[in-house]
Amino acid sequence: MRYLPLTDTDRADMLAKIGASSIDDLFVDVPAVAQLDGPIHDLPMHASEMAVERHMKSRAGKNLAAGDAPFFLGAGAYRHHVPASVDTVIQRGEFLTAYTPYQPEIAQGTLQMLFEFQTQVARLYGCAVANASLYDGSTACWEAVAMATRLTRRKRAVLSGALHPHYAQVVKTMAQFTGDDIADAQPAIQTEPDLEGLISRIDEETACVVVQYPDILGRISDLSKVAEAAHAKGALLVAVNTEPVALGAIKSPGELGADIVVGEGQSIGVGLQFGGPYLGLFAVRDPKHVRQMPGRLCGETTDAEGKRGFVLTLSTREQHIRREKATSNICTNSGLCALAFSVHMTLLGEKGIRELAAENHRLACLTADRLERVPGVTLLNNAFFNEFTVMLDGKPAREVVRDLADRGVLGGVSLGRLYPGVQALENALLVAVTETTTEEDIDRLATELHDVLAAAQAKEPAQ
Amino acid sequence: MNAPNKSGWKPAMQVSEDGLHNGPSTTTGNRALMLEEPLIFEIGHSQTTGVDLPEIDDGAPTRLAGLERSEPIGLVGLTEPETVRHYTRLSRQNYGIDLGFFPLGSCTMKHNPRLNEKMARLPGFADIHPLAPQQSVQGALQVIHELGDWLCKLTGMPSVAMSPKAGAHGELCGILAIRAAHTARGDARKVVLVPESAHGTNPATAAFAGYEVEDIPATAEGRVDVAKLKERLGPDVAGVMITNPNTCGLFEKDFREIADAVHDAGGYVYCDGANFNAIVGRVRPGDLGVDAMHINLHKTFSTPHGGGGPGSGPVVFSEALAPYAPLPFVKKSDAGEYHLVEEEDGDECGPTFGRMTAFHGQMGMFTRALTYMLSHGADGLKQVAEDAVLNANYVLRGLEDILHAPFADSGPCMHEALFGDKDFGGGLSTLDLAKALIDEGFHPMTVYFPLVVHGAMLVEPTETESKASLDQFITAFRSVTERALAGDESMKQAPYYAPRRRLDETAAARKPKLAWSEPE
Numbered sequence: 001m002r003y004l005p006l007t008d009t010d011r012a013d014m015l016a017k018i019g020a021s022s023i024d025d026l027f028v029d030v031p032a033v034a035q036l037d038g039p040i041h042d043l044p045m046h047a048s049e050m051a052v053e054r055h056m057k058s059r060a061g062k063n064l065a066a067g068d069a070p071f072f073l074g075a076g077a078y079r080h081h082v083p084a085s086v087d088t089v090i091q092r093g094e095f096l097t098a099y100t101p102y103q104p105e106i107a108q109g110t111l112q113m114l115f116e117f118q119t120q121v122a123r124l125y126g127c128a129v130a131n132a133s134l135y136d137g138s139t140a141c142w143e144a145v146a147m148a149t150r151l152t153r154r155k156r157a158v159l160s161g162a163l164h165p166h167y168a169q170v171v172k173t174m175a176q177f178t179g180d181d182i183a184d185a186q187p188a189i190q191t192e193p194d195l196e197g198l199i200s201r202i203d204e205e206t207a208c209v210v211v212q213y214p215d216i217l218g219r220i221s222d223l224s225k226v227a228e229a230a231h232a233k234g235a236l237l238v239a240v241n242t243e244p245v246a247l248g249a250i251k252s253p254g255e256l257g258a259d260i261v262v263g264e265g266q267s268i269g270v271g272l273q274f275g276g277p278y279l280g281l282f283a284v285r286d287p288k289h290v291r292q293m294p295g296r297l298c299g300e301t302t303d304a305e306g307k308r309g310f311v312l313t314l315s316t317r318e319q320h321i322r323r324e325k326a327t328s329n330i331c332t333n334s335g336l337c338a339l340a341f342s343v344h345m346t347l348l349g350e351k352g353i354r355e356l357a358a359e360n361h362r363l364a365c366l367t368a369d370r371l372e373r374v375p376g377v378t379l380l381n382n383a384f385f386n387e388f389t390v391m392l393d394g395k396p397a398r399e400v401v402r403d404l405a406d407r408g409v410l411g412g413v414s415l416g417r418l419y420p421g422v423q424a425l426e427n428a429l430l431v432a433v434t435e436t437t438t439e440e441d442i443d444r445l446a447t448e449l450h451d452v453l454a455a456a457q458a459k460e461p462a463q
Numbered sequence: 464m465n466a467p468n469k470s471g472w473k474p475a476m477q478v479s480e481d482g483l484h485n486g487p488s489t490t491t492g493n494r495a496l497m498l499e500e501p502l503i504f505e506i507g508h509s510q511t512t513g514v515d516l517p518e519i520d521d522g523a524p525t526r527l528a529g530l531e532r533s534e535p536i537g538l539v540g541l542t543e544p545e546t547v548r549h550y551t552r553l554s555r556q557n558y559g560i561d562l563g564f565f566p567l568g569s570c571t572m573k574h575n576p577r578l579n580e581k582m583a584r585l586p587g588f589a590d591i592h593p594l595a596p597q598q599s600v601q602g603a604l605q606v607i608h609e610l611g612d613w614l615c616k617l618t619g620m621p622s623v624a625m626s627p628k629a630g631a632h633g634e635l636c637g638i639l640a641i642r643a644a645h646t647a648r649g650d651a652r653k654v655v656l657v658p659e660s661a662h663g664t665n666p667a668t669a670a671f672a673g674y675e676v677e678d679i680p681a682t683a684e685g686r687v688d689v690a691k692l693k694e695r696l697g698p699d700v701a702g703v704m705i706t707n708p709n710t711c712g713l714f715e716k717d718f719r720e721i722a723d724a725v726h727d728a729g730g731y732v733y734c735d736g737a738n739f740n741a742i743v744g745r746v747r748p749g750d751l752g753v754d755a756m757h758i759n760l761h762k763t764f765s766t767p768h769g770g771g772g773p774g775s776g777p778v779v780f781s782e783a784l785a786p787y788a789p790l791p792f793v794k795k796s797d798a799g800e801y802h803l804v805e806e807e808d809g810d811e812c813g814p815t816f817g818r819m820t821a822f823h824g825q826m827g828m829f830t831r832a833l834t835y836m837l838s839h840g841a842d843g844l845k846q847v848a849e850d851a852v853l854n855a856n857y858v859l860r861g862l863e864d865i866l867h868a869p870f871a872d873s874g875p876c877m878h879e880a881l882f883g884d885k886d887f888g889g890g891l892s893t894l895d896l897a898k899a900l901i902d903e904g905f906h907p908m909t910v911y912f913p914l915v916v917h918g919a920m921l922v923e924p925t926e927t928e929s930k931a932s933l934d935q936f937i938t939a940f941r942s943v944t945e946r947a948l949a950g951d952e953s954m955k956q957a958p959y960y961a962p963r964r965r966l967d968e969t970a971a972a973r974k975p976k977l978a979w980s981e982p983e
Contacts (some may be wrong), residue, residue, distance in 0.1 A: 001843050003765075005575055005929035006850050014857045014930065018875075023849045026856055027745065027877040031713040034750040039841035044614050046840035049578050059609075060587025062602030064595070073592040076821055083514055085543050087584075090769075094554035097575050100771035104968075105961035106901055109557035110770035113550070116503050119978040123537040129697045129977045132771070135628035138821035155793030166821040173817030177639060177672045220528040242583065243873060257904055264821075274603050275593030275629065275822025277773030290975065296771065301971035304964035313971040319631070319667035320912075324676045329667035332629040336769025346503050347513035349540015354532075355516035362523060370516070383528035405596035420806045435516070441835075443491045 001046060006345040030091045034090060066227045066272060066410065070441035074387040074432025075216070075413040076137065076164050076242040077275065078267045080356075081436055086269050086343045090336055095170040100296075100332070105303075110335065114298035117342040122355075124247050124345075125261040126254025128281035132312075133338040134280030134330065137242055137264025138170040141210065141407035143282060143294040143328055144238045145171055149180055150207035150292050150327070152236060156205045160198050161185035162215035171210070180207075186190045187389070189387050189424060191382045193221045206235040212245055213239050213253055216418070217380065218387035218430065227257025236260060244281070245386040245434075246266055248357030261285070269344030269370075270337045279337040291317060294328035356435060360386035363442070364433040370446045371431065376453040378428070380428070387432040389415070397429040403452045404445075411445055447455035477826065486631070497962060504769060504979045507539030513546050529925070541812040544945045552957040554950035556962040557770070559787065564928060564936050566858075568879045568909035568921025569662070569710060579765065579831035593822035596801050599684045604801035607793045607823065610833045614758060614777055617844070618736075619749025622785035624778045624792065626824040630737060633757025633776025634668040636789060636819060640755055640780065641702045641731045642672050643787040643816040652701035658687050660710045665735060674701060681915055685711035685870035685881075696728035706735035707751070708877035710913040711870050712855065712921070722752025731755065731784065739763045740851050740925070741878035744844030754781040760825070764832035775828035786813030791823055850926035851878040854933060858922050861937040867943050869916055874955045878925070884918025888950025893918035896947050898957035898965065903939040 011023070013125075017331075020026055027035075039045070047055070066079045073079070079325060101107030101114075121130035134140040145157045157180060158169050168184050172366045175182045183201060188194055193215055203208050209230045214220045226239045239253030241263035251259040264274075265279035278413070282295060291314065299313035319326040335399065347358060364386040372379050376393035393402055397414035404411035415428040492499045527533060540547060558565070565572035591600050612622040624640075627633040638655070645652050645727065655669040656677045666676040677695065680688045687705060688838070703725055707715045714785040715721070722732045725853060729818050734748055734756040740763040742748075760766045760775040768774075769973070780788055790812065791805040800840045803823065804811045839847060852875070859880035866883035884893045897907035925935060946954055 001841065001846060003574055003838070003847060003851055004843075004926055005932075006853070006926070009848075010930040014853055018853075018856045018860050020856070023853060026849075027714075028652065029716045029743070029874050030746050031716060031719055031751070034715045034746050036747070038614055039845050040744060040747070041841075043613065043838060043841040044837070046843040047837055049838070052578060052834055052837045053582065053868055056582040056606075057585065057587075059602040059606050060582075060585040062605070063587040064599035065590040066592055066595075067585040067590050071592075075469035075594055077593055079590070079592070082839065083543070085513070085547050087548040088626065089547065089554075091580065094557040095550075095770055096580075096767045097561045097565075097572075098574060098770040099559045099565065099567055099570055099768045103558070103897070103901065103907055104966045105898070105958050105963045106558040106906065107770070108554075108962050109553040109555065109603065111503065112553055112556070112771075115977075115979065119504065120538060122978045132914045135632060135773070136821055138630070139628065139819075147654075147857060164821065166818060168819040170820060173639075176817065177642060179673065198498050198596045209839035220530055222528065222530060226809040233710075239610055247532075248536070249525075249532060250527050251532050251534075252836075255534070256530075265979070271589055272592050274588055274591045274595075274826035276820075277775075277827050278821075283502050290977065297975070297977055299971040301967045307961040307963060309966045309967050311968050311971050313968065313975055313977075316972075318663075320663035322667070323663045323667040326663070326667040326670075329631045329635060329664055330670045332631065332772040334773045335771035337773055338766065339550075339770065343546060344628045345538065345539050346507065346546050346549070347511045348538075349507060350509040350538040351534055352512035352514045352516060352540055353536065353538060354511075355519055356514070357522070358519040359517055361525060361527070362520075365524070365526060368526075376744040380527075381671070383526050383530075383774070385527065402596050402598065405599050410592070410595060412601065417594065417805075420821055421808065440880070441500055 004005055006234040015343060018044045023125050048222055055240065069410050070430045070444045071410045072412045072433065072445060075430050076264060077272055078243055078432060079103065079272055079436055080245065080433055080434050082269055082429050084272055084345060086340050089343045090340050095339055099311060103445055104268050108309060111298050113339055113342055115300060115310050115340045118298060120342060120345045121281050124252065124285050125283040126242060126252030127261055127285045128287040129290050130281065130298050131282035131293055133333040134295050135334060136276065136280045137279035138167045140280035140282045141240050141264040142174045144262045144396045145208060147260060147292050147294060148236045148238060152207040152234065152290060154207035156181040156183065156207055158201045158206050158209045158383055159184040161213045162187045162193050162217055163210055163217050163240060167240060180209055186419065186422060187217055189428065191220050191380060202229055202233050202235055204233055206233055208238045210238040210240060213241055214385050215244065217389040218384040219248045219381050220250060220383045223253060223256035223258055238262065243385065245357050245360055248353035248450065249361055251383060259285050265341045269340035277333045277334055277337055279341055292327060295330055296333050346375055360434045363437050364388065367431065367433045367442045370430065370442050372449045374446050377449065386434055387430060390429050390431060392429055392453060394453055396426045400429065400431060400452055404448055407448045409445055410450045411449065464648040489507045498552050498867040500549060502979055503549060504539055504543060507541045509535065509539055511542060512540040513543040521707050530763045564857045564906055564932050565906040566908045566922045566924050567906060568923040569737060571923060571925060573765055573925040574927035575765050575767040576835060581832045583827050587912060588759060588826065601801055603826065604793050606833055607829055608795055608801055610829050614779055617743060617755060618779045619747030621781035621782055622780040623786060624788040625790055626820050627757065627776040627778055628820055628825060629772065630757055630759045630776045631668060631773030632665040633778045634664055635671065636778045637733045637755035637757060638672045639816045640787040641733065641783045643831065644784055645701055647814055654700045656695060656700060656703045658705060660915045661706055662737060663705060665704045669704060684873040685713050686715055689717045689719065690723060693724050696724060698729065700728060700730050700880060702731040702733055704735060708738045712875055712879040712881045713870060713873055718751045720838055728803045732924060737762060737838040738878060741848055743848050744841060745848045754784050758827045760832040765835045766828045766831040768814065768846065773825055773828065775825035787816050788817045789814050789817060836840050849924045854882050854928055856923055856926040857933055858937060862940055865941055879921055879923035881916060882918045882920040887947040889952050891950060891954055893920055895954040895957065896943050900939065901958040902960050905939060
C-alpha cells in the first residue's frame with residue numbers, strides 16, 4: 001500500500017523484537033465479542049490513486065460549480081476571487097502538515113502568521129484584540145453570547161430578527177443546555193431594520209444584544225444607536241459580520257461601539273467549499289476583556305537570546321489547563337483557513353480591500369437597478385453592500401430558485417429556505433453580487449428571472 | 464564548554480559558556496538558509512497591493528446608509544513576489560510531518576496523502592455554495608452520504624451526524640444528544656463520569672452541557688477502575704465519557720462490561736474516538752456498547768492538521784441516540800436522490816437537539832477523508848491500525864529499559880507508548896528532554912499529558928513511519944534520555960539549533976501583546 005512504509009520483513013523483525021508471535025498478540029486486550037474475522041465486510045478493498053480519482057471525479061462532475069454558471073448566492077457564504085498564490089502558500093507542507101504550535105521554537109511560522117492574522121482581524125473589525133480563529137461565524141456568534149453572559153453575569157441575550165437564522169439556531173441550540181435565555185425574532189420585511197423595536201427589547205437583565213451588520217436581508221444600519229442603548233442598560237453589543245469585504249467600504253463595528261465583534265471570514269481566501277471548513281473571527285474592542293475570550297491567542301515575547309518570537313498565550317483560559325472551568329470546550333481553531341485569510345488580506349492590503357469593496361458595491365448597485373426593471377420584482381433595501389433582497393410577485397422564491405437552476409442560473413438564496421413555513425418571507429429572494437459577477441451574468445439573471453416570473457403569471461391568470 | 468560533560472556527551476557544534484552559538488554574527492541576522500522575517504506590518508505599505516482591481520471612482524453613487532468608512536483600516540499590502548517570499552520564509556520556521564517524524568501522542572500526525580488535496584480542490588467540490596439548489600449539488604450530497612456510510616460500517620454504528628466541526632465539537636454533539644435523550648424522558652440526570660486520564664476537552668464539554676463532572680480513578684495498570692465506576696453509577700449519572708484506546712495507550716479491556724453497567728443504570732456511553740487510529744478496520748466500537756463516538760477525520764483519516772485546524776468531528780450514534788442528532792443531515796431517497804433535511808418541524812426529522820453550525824459540516828475534510836478511505840479500503844485500513852500499533856510497541860520495547868514506562872507490564876500498548884520522567888538528574892524535566900529532541904531533528908512527543916503520569920511523554924509514531932525512521936528516533940531518544948539521567952545541564956537550554964531558543968512564555972502571559980502596533 002502506497003502510504004505504508006513497513007515491509008513484511010520489517011513487520012516480522014519488529015514482532016520478533018517485541019516478543020510477539022503475530023500481530024494478533026498486540027490486540028489481545030480486545031474482548032472476543034469485538035474480534036473480527038478479517039477486513040470489515042461490505043466495504044471495498046484498497047484502490048489505486050487512479051481509480052480513486054475516477055471515483056471522486058464522478059461525484060464532483062454531478063455538481064454545478066459556481067464558476068460554471070451565473071452565480072448570485074450569499075446568505076453567509078460568498079464567492080470571491082482567490083489569488084493563485086494563496087493556495088500555493090497554504091499547500092506548503094510546513095504549514096499544511098504542522099500541528100498546533102505547542103513547541104514554539106519550531107512553530108514560529110505558524111505563530112508569526114497568527115500574530116499577523118490577529119492584527120489584521122482586529123483592525124478590520126475596529127477592535128483591540130482578535131483571537132487565532134474559531135470554527136466558523138455561527139459558532140463564533142454563540143461563543144460571543146457565552147462570553148457576554150460571563151462578563152455581565154446576566155443570562156439573557158436579545159437577538160436581532162435580522163440575524164442569520166442559522167446563527168440564531170446555533171445560539172438557541174447551545175443555550176438550551178447552558179440555561180441562557182435567548183430572545184429571538186424573525187426579520188420584518190421592511191426597507192430599514194427595526195432598530196427601535198430591537199432597542200425596546202433591551203432591559204436590565206440583558207447580557208447582550210446581537211446584531212448582524214450588514215444584516216440577513218443585506219441592510220446596513222447604524223449600530224451606534226444600538227450600542228448606546230445597550231450600554232445604557234449595562235448590556236454589551238455583539239456585532240456579527242458574515243461578509244468581511246463589506247468592511248472595506250463601511251465603518252467597522254468596533255468604530256460604531258460594538259463590544260464583541262464576530263463573523264465569518266470565508267470570503268477572504270477560503271472559498272465556498274459547500275459550507276466548510278470556514279473561519280470564525282472573534283475580536284473584542286476593550287483589551288480588558290481578553291481573559292474572558294474563547295479560543296487560542298498568539299502573543300509576542302522574546303527567546304533566551306533576546307530575539308522576538310511568538311507563543312500561544314493566556315492558555316489558562318483553555319480546556320487543556322482548566323478542564324471543566326475553561327471559557328470554552330474548543331480545542332482546535334481553523335488554522336489553515338486563517339492562513340488563507342491572512343495571505344489574501346496581505347495581498348489585498350488597505351488599498352486592495354477598499355477597491356475590492358468598491359467593486360462589489362458597484363456591481364451590486366448595477367444588479368439591483370437591472371432587476372428592478374424586471375416586472376414582478378421589487379427591491380426591498382434602501383441600503384446594501386453586495387447583497388440585497390428582492391420581493392417576487394406570483395411565485396415563492398424557493399420555486400423560482402429551482403426554476404432558475406434548471407435554466408443554468410444560480411440565482412440567489414430564497415428566504416423560504418432559510419425560514420421554512422414563514423409565509424411573509426416566502427416571496428423574498430436574497431441576491432449577492434461580488435467582483436466575480438460579470439455584466440453578462442447580471443443580464444442573464446434578469447432575463448431568466450423575467451421568463452420564470454412571466455411563466456408563473458401566465459399559469460395563474462387570476463393573479 | 465568544549466569538554467565532554469558528565470554524561471560523556473559532547474555537542475558536535477561548539478556551544479559557548481553562556482549557551483549561545485559561537486561563530487561570527489551576520490549583518491542581517493540571517494544564518495544562511497535560516498532567514499529572519501519581519502512582520503508584514505513592518506515591510507508592507509497601505510498603498511501597495513498584490514491584487515489588480517479597478518481604481519475607486521470617488522464620484523460613484525453609493526447606497527451605504529451614510530456609513531462609508533472615513534478612517535483608514537490600518538492594513539498593509541505586499542505585491543505577489545513579496546507575499547510569496549514572506550510566507551515561504553515563515554514556513555521554513557515550522558516543523559511539519561512532511562519534514563520529519565512527528566510522534567505527538569494523541570494527535571495522530573500521519574502522512575497527508577496529496578491525492579486528498581487534489582480531490583478537495585476539484586471545482587465540483589471546492590466551488591459550490593452550501594445553499595445551492597440541491598438539484599445542482601447531488602454529487603456533493605452523495606459524498607457526505609458515502610462518507611457517513613463508511614463511518615457507520617467502520618464503527619458498527621447505525622447512524623452518523625456529519626456537521627460537527629472538530630473533535631471537541633463532536634464531543635459536544637454526543638453529550639448534547641445524551642442530554643436531549645434524558646430530557647425527552649423527563650430524566651434530569653446531573654453527573655457525567657470522566658476518567659482522570661481524559662483529554663481536557665471531555666470535562667470541558669460535559670461542564671458546558673450543564674453537567675457536573677466527576678473523575679473516575681484509574682487502576683495501577685492504567686485502565687478505568689471498573690469496580691469504582693460501578694459503585695458510582697446510579698440514577699443521577701447521565702453517562703460516562705471514556706477514551707478507548709485510552710490516553711495511557713491501552714485498550715480498555717472491560718469496555719463492554721462498563722457499557723452494560725452504564726446502560727443498566729440508565730446512562731449512556733460516550734466514547735472519545737480520538738484514538739480510533741489504533742483500531743480502525745479491526746475493531747468496531749459498536750460491538751463494545753458505545754452510544755456515541757466522535758471521529759477526528761484529521762487524525763484517523765489523514766486530513767491535514769494545518770497548524771491547528773480545521774478539524775472535522777462526525778459523530779456516530781446508537782439507535783437510542785440517533786433520533787436526537789443535529790440538523791442538517793443528508794438523506795437518500797428510494798429513487799437514489801439525495802437531499803438535506805434542514806427543517807426542525809419537518810416530518811423527516813426526529814426530536815433533534817437542534818443545529819450546531821451554520822451549514823453541513825467540513826465538506827473540504829469530507830472529500831479528503833473519503834479519498835483516503837477509498838485508497839486504503841477495508842483491508843488497508845485494518846493494516847493501518849496494525850502498523851500503527853506495531854510501530855508503537857516497537858518504540859515502547861525499544862525504550863522501556865531506559866525510561867520509566869509505567870504501564871509497560873499492562874499488556875501491549877495500542878498506537879501510542881507512554882513514559883514518565885522518573886530518575887532524571889540535575890533537576891531536568893520532561894520539557895528539557897523534549898527540547899533536546901528538537902535539536903536531534905524531531906518534533907517532540909506529547910508532554911505532560913495524560914496527567915496521571917508524572918512528567919508524561921506520550922509517543923505516537925503512526926503507521927506512516929518506516930522502521931528506519933523509528934530506529935533513528937529510538938537511538939536519539941535513548942541518547943537524550945541518557946543525558947537526562949546523567950543530569951546533563953546543557954539540556955536546560957535546549958533547543959540550540961531551532962529558529963528560536965526557548966521562548967519566555969511567562970512574560971507573554973503577564974503582559975500580553977496580542978496585536979502589532981505602530982512603534983511610538
